Amino acid sequence: MSASGNYAVTGTDIAAAAARIAPFVIRTPAIAGSAVSALAGRPVTFKCESMQRTGSFKIRGATNAVRSIPEADAPRGVVTHSSGNHALALATAAAERGMPAHVVMPANASPSKRAAVERAGAHVVTSGNTGAEREAMAAEVQSRTGATMVPPFDHPWVMAGQGTIALEILEQVPDAGTLVIPVGGGGMLAGMTIAARALRPDIRIVGAEPELAGDAEESKRTGVRAAQRPPVTIADGLRTPLGELTFPVIRDLVDAIALVSEDEIIAAMRVIFMQEKLVIEPSAAVGVAAILAGRVGGSLDRPTVCVLCGGNVDLAQLPWSMPNMPNMPKA
Amino acid sequence: MSASGNYAVTGTDIAAAAARIAPFVIRTPAIAGSAVSALAGRPVTFKCESMQRTGSFKIRGATNAVRSIPEADAPRGVVTHSSGNHALALATAAAERGMPAHVVMPANASPSKRAAVERAGAHVVTSGNTGAEREAMAAEVQSRTGATMVPPFDHPWVMAGQGTIALEILEQVPDAGTLVIPVGGGGMLAGMTIAARALRPDIRIVGAEPELAGDAEESKRTGVRAAQRPPVTIADGLRTPLGELTFPVIRDLVDAIALVSEDEIIAAMRVIFMQEKLVIEPSAAVGVAAILAGRVGGSLDRPTVCVLCGGNVDLAQLPWSMPNMPNMPKA
Numbered sequence: 001m002s003a004s005g006n007y008a009v010t011g012t013d014i015a016a017a018a019a020r021i022a023p024f025v026i027r028t029p030a031i032a033g034s035a036v037s038a039l040a041g042r043p044v045t046f047k048c049e050s051m052q053r054t055g056s057f058k059i060r061g062a063t064n065a066v067r068s069i070p071e072a073d074a075p076r077g078v079v080t081h082s083s084g085n086h087a088l089a090l091a092t093a094a095a096e097r098g099m100p101a102h103v104v105m106p107a108n109a110s111p112s113k114r115a116a117v118e119r120a121g122a123h124v125v126t127s128g129n130t131g132a133e134r135e136a137m138a139a140e141v142q143s144r145t146g147a148t149m150v151p152p153f154d155h156p157w158v159m160a161g162q163g164t165i166a167l168e169i170l171e172q173v174p175d176a177g178t179l180v181i182p183v184g185g186g187g188m189l190a191g192m193t194i195a196a197r198a199l200r201p202d203i204r205i206v207g208a209e210p211e212l213a214g215d216a217e218e219s220k221r222t223g224v225r226a227a228q229r230p231p232v233t234i235a236d237g238l239r240t241p242l243g244e245l246t247f248p249v250i251r252d253l254v255d256a257i258a259l260v261s262e263d264e265i266i267a268a269m270r271v272i273f274m275q276e277k278l279v280i281e282p283s284a285a286v287g288v289a290a291i292l293a294g295r296v297g298g299s300l301d302r303p304t305v306c307v308l309c310g311g312n313v314d315l316a317q318l319p320w321s322m323p324n325m326p327n328m329p330k331a
Numbered sequence: 332m333s334a335s336g337n338y339a340v341t342g343t344d345i346a347a348a349a350a351r352i353a354p355f356v357i358r359t360p361a362i363a364g365s366a367v368s369a370l371a372g373r374p375v376t377f378k379c380e381s382m383q384r385t386g387s388f389k390i391r392g393a394t395n396a397v398r399s400i401p402e403a404d405a406p407r408g409v410v411t412h413s414s415g416n417h418a419l420a421l422a423t424a425a426a427e428r429g430m431p432a433h434v435v436m437p438a439n440a441s442p443s444k445r446a447a448v449e450r451a452g453a454h455v456v457t458s459g460n461t462g463a464e465r466e467a468m469a470a471e472v473q474s475r476t477g478a479t480m481v482p483p484f485d486h487p488w489v490m491a492g493q494g495t496i497a498l499e500i501l502e503q504v505p506d507a508g509t510l511v512i513p514v515g516g517g518g519m520l521a522g523m524t525i526a527a528r529a530l531r532p533d534i535r536i537v538g539a540e541p542e543l544a545g546d547a548e549e550s551k552r553t554g555v556r557a558a559q560r561p562p563v564t565i566a567d568g569l570r571t572p573l574g575e576l577t578f579p580v581i582r583d584l585v586d587a588i589a590l591v592s593e594d595e596i597i598a599a600m601r602v603i604f605m606q607e608k609l610v611i612e613p614s615a616a617v618g619v620a621a622i623l624a625g626r627v628g629g630s631l632d633r634p635t636v637c638v639l640c641g642g643n644v645d646l647a648q649l650p651w652s653m654p655n656m657p658n659m660p661k662a
Binding site for chain 1: 649
């Protein structure tokens with residue numbers, strides 16, 4: 001597949017984003033996953049965005065957005081509505097540029113998440129709990145403050161920032177044959193796809209999505225952007241539907257979307273904790289689950305690189321019963 | 332300090348061990364620890380033996396021992412007494428050479444640890460709970476079977492195997508200024524010290540030890556090998572006293588032993604889980620605790636490499652209260 005279409009971002013945008021955000025993000029490690037490789041029968045490497053600043057890849061897009069805002073607009077700050085990793089990332093990136101950040105969070109957001117965003121320096125605005133109420137409140141804040149809206153995924157600045165993950169992967173694992181990338185709103189998947197296709201037109205790119213949030217798979221299959229599913233999957237970072245800008249990239253340039261069940265996500269998360277010894281959040285287990293289920297295809301000989309997209313998980317509420325598990329042999 | 336003395340192993344032994352065990356162990360990643368570096372005000376890299384096969388560095392020494400046994404003795408197998416990581420490592424290494432392994436475990440060992448050792452293919456022999464009873468039972472098994480005794484640390488084969496960690500570190504982080512290495516029986520600390528001093532006579536080497544198991548610090552300070560402490564520290568892999576072979580190396584060639592409190596160990600473990608997003612066991616937090624407490628000395632500019640020695644921890648019993656902790660900002 002070639003990147004011949006006219007999409008929201010280009011490889012040049014992503015290269016510029018990489019230079020722009022480099023001082024503010026971690027070049028996260030690429031770690032060979034020996035247990036998953038043995039279980040899957042193919043060499044698998046993890047791109048550990050779980051170890052990224054703020055605990056997820058979201059700081060890349062947020063920083064690229066914040067640093068792309070013209071000087072004249074900067075004093076009025078940024079605004080978003082999110083109760084997840086994007087909120088913390090945007091708050092952090094804005095604080096680093098000395099800009100105000102307004103984050104609209106629903107009244108039912110967890111107090112700890114709200115506190116983390118406030119600790120990062122953002123002004124948290126409480127809205128009603130529906131998506132419409134949150135969007136309305138964000139629009140109200142924007143019109144009142146003149147802040148620049150930085151949505152969590154459907155924006156060229158954000159997509160370009162997330163795309164930088166692919167540039168690093170292709171430097172760290174130059175012979176990668178397949179990329180496995182979790183998909184929610186599609187900012188990471190679309191951005192990485194543009195970047196990877198520009199450098200390696202033949203690389204296999206597979207999105208990984210929970211069955212319970214399978215709108216991306218349906219959208220790609222039908223060619224029509226599908227509606228959001230009820231937000232019930234344990235992979236809470238992937239509950240959002242594709243955006244207007246991310247969808248065309250995924251429709252045209254991604255090879256496939258692999259669906260996984262909730263049980264497969266939890267089992268994969270367990271393997272990553274207990275055998276690979278990495279702390280990840282459920283959304284980061286979705287790509288691993290697709291690999292372990294044998295649903296990503298591509299070469300079994302060349303490295304498959306799987307993005308572990310975040311590590312922000314409540315260690316007191318890990319989703320498996322753990323009566324005992326010392327000394328788990330690795331591979 | 333120069334390695335002029337006459338010790339149980341030499342740099343040549345360790346280089347030979349590295350070649351011998353290479354097909355059977357993971358060259359574990361060296362990962363920059365951004366949160367710990369920021370907290371400590373010095374660049375810290377983790378050598379992740381937590382990601383080693385069997386979940387700890389012990390597979391290195393066990394494999395070197397198993398592969399050093401002459402062909403004629405191999406059929407009679409190996410024997411050890413251990414209820415920890417060494418038992419699982421020796422069982423695994425022996426099974427890979429097709430040799431029987433006898434592991435003496437006390438009656439009060441946890442059923443899950445016993446099951447893990449049995450899954451790895453070892454014959455588990457139950458002894459009384461005192462150290463004397465365990466040693467007596469191991470001697471009985473040895474005399475009955477003719478198996479080769481492979482103790483957990485005080486043996487040249489084992490020390491040489493653990494020393495290979497240092498060779499990898501000096502390749503991965505060639506400008507390392509300081510090594511921080513947890514010390515229990517001292518197999519890892521002594522082996523790594525011999526290896527590192529042979530290549531980099533000027534490198535700073537600091538052992539890290541729980542106050543509650545501070546026999547190594549006392550031994551080094553007094554010049555007389557101190558008695559074992561009551562086995563109460565949470566760092567259960569470090570409760571053993573120094574051995575006859577490991578002590579002289581640590582006495583002569585290690586720069587210092589840093590002591591840390593139980594609270595410091597738990598706080599360090601928490602930082603590693605929540606900010607560095609790595610799964611480690613308490614013993615692996617001891618070096619991190621020494622760094623965070625400012626007790627390792629040496630250059631603040633050159634990289635400090637800290638060995639995360641194991642990752643076999645019961646995730647249902649993490650030693651902190653965790654009402655909530657999503658979205659912890661990293662660094």
